[in-house]
Amino acid sequence: xxxxxxxxxxxxxxxxxxxxxxxxxxxxxxxxxxxxxxxxxxxxxxxxxxxxxxxxxxxxxxxxxxxxxxxxxxxxxxxxxxxxxxxxxxxxxxxxxxxxxxxxxxxxxxxxxxxxxxxxxxxxxxxxxxxxxxxxxxxxxxxxxxxxxxxxxxxxxxxxxxxxxxxxxxxxxxxxxxxxxxxxxxxxxxxxxxxxxxxxxxxxxxxxxxxxxxxx
Amino acid sequence: xxxxxxxxxxxxxxxxxxxxxxxxxxxxxxxxxxxxxxxxxxxxxxxxxxxxxxxxxxxxxxxxxxxxxxxxxxxxxxxxxxxxxxxxxxxxxxxxxxxxxxxxxxxxxxxxxxxxxxxxxxxxxxxxxxxxxxxxxxxxxxxxxxxxxxxxxxxxxxxxxxxxxxxxxxxxxxxxxxxxxxxxxxxxxxxxxxxxxxxxxxxxxxxxxxxxxxxx
Amino acid sequence: xxxxxxxxxxxxxxxxxxxxxxxxxxxxxxxxxxxxxxxxxxxxxxxxxxxxxxxxxxxxxxxxxxxxxxxxxxxxxxxxxxxxxxxxxxxxxxxxxxxxxxxxxxxxxxxxxxxxxxxxxxxxxxxxxxxxxxxxxxxxxxxxxxxxxxxxxxxxxxxxxxxxxxxxxxxxxxxxxxxxxxxxxxxxxxxxxxxxxxxxxxxxxxxxxxxxxxxxxxxxxxxxxxxxxxxxxxxxxxxxxxxxxxxxxxxxxxxxxxxxxxxx
Numbered sequence: 001x002x003x004x005x006x007x008x009x010x011x012x013x014x015x016x017x018x019x020x021x022x023x024x025x026x027x028x029x030x031x032x033x034x035x036x037x038x039x040x041x042x043x044x045x046x047x048x049x050x051x052x053x054x055x056x057x058x059x060x061x062x063x064x065x066x067x068x069x070x071x072x073x074x075x076x077x078x079x080x081x082x083x084x085x086x087x088x089x090x091x092x093x094x095x096x097x098x099x100x101x102x103x104x105x106x107x108x109x110x111x112x113x114x115x116x117x118x119x120x121x122x123x124x125x126x127x128x129x130x131x132x133x134x135x136x137x138x139x140x141x142x143x144x145x146x147x148x149x150x151x152x153x154x155x156x157x158x159x160x161x162x163x164x165x166x167x168x169x170x171x172x173x174x175x176x177x178x179x180x181x182x183x184x185x186x187x188x189x190x191x192x193x194x195x196x197x198x199x200x201x202x203x204x205x206x207x208x209x210x211x212x213x214x215x216x
Numbered sequence: 217x218x219x220x221x222x223x224x225x226x227x228x229x230x231x232x233x234x235x236x237x238x239x240x241x242x243x244x245x246x247x248x249x250x251x252x253x254x255x256x257x258x259x260x261x262x263x264x265x266x267x268x269x270x271x272x273x274x275x276x277x278x279x280x281x282x283x284x285x286x287x288x289x290x291x292x293x294x295x296x297x298x299x300x301x302x303x304x305x306x307x308x309x310x311x312x313x314x315x316x317x318x319x320x321x322x323x324x325x326x327x328x329x330x331x332x333x334x335x336x337x338x339x340x341x342x343x344x345x346x347x348x349x350x351x352x353x354x355x356x357x358x359x360x361x362x363x364x365x366x367x368x369x370x371x372x373x374x375x376x377x378x379x380x381x382x383x384x385x386x387x388x389x390x391x392x393x394x395x396x397x398x399x400x401x402x403x404x405x406x407x408x409x410x411x412x413x414x415x416x417x418x419x420x421x422x423x424x425x426x427x428x429x430x431x432x
Numbered sequence: 433x434x435x436x437x438x439x440x441x442x443x444x445x446x447x448x449x450x451x452x453x454x455x456x457x458x459x460x461x462x463x464x465x466x467x468x469x470x471x472x473x474x475x476x477x478x479x480x481x482x483x484x485x486x487x488x489x490x491x492x493x494x495x496x497x498x499x500x501x502x503x504x505x506x507x508x509x510x511x512x513x514x515x516x517x518x519x520x521x522x523x524x525x526x527x528x529x530x531x532x533x534x535x536x537x538x539x540x541x542x543x544x545x546x547x548x549x550x551x552x553x554x555x556x557x558x559x560x561x562x563x564x565x566x567x568x569x570x571x572x573x574x575x576x577x578x579x580x581x582x583x584x585x586x587x588x589x590x591x592x593x594x595x596x597x598x599x600x601x602x603x604x605x606x607x608x609x610x611x612x613x614x615x616x617x618x619x620x621x622x623x624x625x626x627x628x629x630x631x632x633x634x635x636x637x638x639x640x641x642x643x644x645x646x647x648x649x650x651x652x653x654x655x656x657x658x659x660x661x662x663x664x665x666x667x668x669x670x671x672x673x674x675x676x677x678x679x680x681x682x683x684x685x686x687x688x689x690x691x692x693x694x695x696x
Contacts, residue, residue, distance in 0.1 A: 026282030066242030341468020
């Protein structure tokens with residue numbers, strides 16, 4: 001089981017050689033669930049051993065290794081070398097595309113902020129799930145704005161600094177407008193009554209939101 | 217915190233020196249109570265490292281020490297030297313007394329794997345109780361293997377890495393006396409001749425079983 | 433094993449020593465793990481290598497055991513009896529010369545297989561013992577007592593570019609233009625809706641009444657809604673007139689349109 005050829009116990013009253021004592025201290029410290037005091041070591045090692053000296057040897061042996069022998073209060077323990085702590089973390093990064101619902105919601109918040117959830121739903125034509133809002137909040141791309149001064153005082157959403165950073169924008173005003181979208185071939189060239197309008201020319205449904213648009 | 221003066225990370229694309237890789241492998245293995253695979257080491261060490269070589273260095277370093285680096289299947293673990301077990305009485309885990317049926321069933325799975333329940337019963341000449349299998353599964357010593365490609369597609373049992381770890385085996389090939397047993401034909405699944413044999417199942421099972429035996 | 437039982441067995445006239453031996457064997461039956469285990473134990477009395485064991489002798493030993501057990505009225509599990517029957521068959525085959533042209537395996541083959549099974553079981557027993565005698569984790573050698581858990585950080589990096597954002601917005605705006613109807617639905621009253629309404633109301637309209645009085649509440653303030661609902665209801669009464677359900681009249685151009693239920 002072990003690679004050692006020599007027997008350990010020499011005699012009943014003679015302490016094992018120091019190298020052997022060091023091995024013993026090493027095994028005990030390794031297997032113990034808690035730091036071990038010198039007294040505990042003495043109690044567990046054969047009679048006549050010198051645990052303090054064995055620890056001193058052991059400590060020197062582990063200098064500069066991946067684990068070190070460290071003192072914890074009155075006791076001793078083996079610990080990962082501080083400079084290797086980063087190895088004890090396993091990080092997995094998963095690249096994922098935002099869902100269509102999330103990116104559309106984000107776009108609406110960006111173009112229409114501050115915007116209420118009801119408005120987002122009206123613009124998208126479908127309900128916005130709680131999860132989508134949460135996800136965008138978690139990503140720190142949108143945050144809560146001021147409450148709208150209308151019945152029910154609904155909360156509004158605005159984009160964050162972090163959003164601007166991520167998309168390389170100085171402010172939400174720098175978002176490409178409808179003309180640029182069309183120039184980029186993202187919109188049809190034929191005139192589209194709704195899409196052509198400047199924000200403040202739109203009908204009364206959105207006018208409340210539009211007056212506050214890009215306010216900050 | 218550490219006694220080392222040199223910085224670890226040299227450059228983004230250059231692997232750390234082997235001494236450093238050895239330290240890293242040492243830290244990771246010390247930190248884990250479970251065996252760690254080479255693949256897992258590679259995933260946690262910086263890009264370009266050679267964990268297998270680091271392990272070889274590490275193993276040599278711990279020869280004859282109070283703790284040793286041992287191989288468990290595809291993985292590696294630090295374990296106290298077996299000759300020092302008497303010092304660790306405090307750490308000893310009370311082990312459930314296994315029934316004779318459980319011990320024999322375990323041995324049969326280990327030596328004959330992958331093995332079906334019917335085969336275990338044929339070898340022991342008695343039915344294997346559900347409880348015996350459950351107990352060995354609970355101990356995480358055996359697990360389900362692939363289904364046998366014979367009529368009925370019976371499940372097979374194989375031993376786990378945890379089994380190897382528990383009994384200090386590098387692989388199932390290192391089971392005591394396995395070579396002699398195989399040479400003596402005692403690991404053959406020899407079918408009952410003639411009348412006692414089930415029509416066509418037996419032949420298929422035997423050949424499949426033997427070709428898969430110790431396949432890894 | 434008290435006297436009443438002994439009385440029962442009186443007729444067997446077993447010598448106490450024999451009976452003790454028999455009982456010792458029987459008491460052990462519980463300890464056997466099936467007939468193969470029992471055979472393995474019996475084979476040890478032959479004191480030979482299992483490869484040279486006399487299966488005939490073993491069969492006789494086993495049958496004698498089963499006979500003794502039944503004499504002692506010990507109920508043996510079915511599989512012990514199955515094995516006894518098979519061994520009796522094997523014994524007869526071993527003793528008699530083979531029938532010419534007999535099919536199936538020879539008695540020797542069957543006997544060899546039984547010997548193999550015993551040897552294999554014995555080998556597994558020994559292997560199990562050697563396995564359990566090994567140094568074991570948590571008893572003879574130990575894992576790290578104070579493992580440092582690896583912190584697992586799972587980071588999901590959601591990516592979206594400005595182009596994604598622009599595309600998404602363009603998609604929404606385009607969608608708006610293609611389905612203004614959906615957006616404005618709350619200002620539109622369809623003819624189907626009006627027809628449905630009128631069908632319910634006309635029952636009460638025995639006298640001539642203005643069409644406008646039939647318009648639903650809340651649809652007369654907003655001009656767009658008023659136009660939509662008026663048009664819908666007008667279309668509805670025309671349809672009903674065609675079916676002969678109502679009469680429609682108008683005094684002059686632009687005068688109020690009046691309706692009443694047509695009597696059947």
